[in-house]
Amino acid sequence: MACPTGITGLGAGTKSQIDVTCLDATEDQEFIPGLGAPGQVSVPFNFIPTAESHQGILTTLKESGAVLEWIVGFSDGTAAPTIVDDAMVWPTARTAARIQAYIAEVTIDAATNDRVTGTLTLQRSGKVDWNFKPAA
Known part of the structure; x- marks a missing residue:
């Protein structure tokens, strides 16, 4: 995607809670x-x-x-992902995160005497896969 200026929300996601409290519990x-x-x-x-x-x-x-595959490459390298047999292969010479997600929303904002900006909101489906650049 051309000219991103940041990214937020790439964390692991909150796990749900399953209550396993027995009926005879008296405190918590x-x-x-x-x-x-x-x-x-x-x-x-x-x-x-x-x-x-x-x-x-x-x-x-x-x-x-x-639901598409998205790869976020971090600034510890410049290698780009490649396509092999219609599958995206992430770069090994930089840290990258791979997610499956669909576009939930896209907003465009314009104001006087300012650049036109947008926000792409992706809804993740599944976990975040990480590939860390090897230590030097």
């Missing part, structure tokens, strides 16, 4: 962890109307509701 409830509840990832960006990636998120991808 007891819980075990349940399934994770994947949260949303927000990506603010500078809007570039001629960028194909911006056109796609505003039209085809948003409307499709398709």
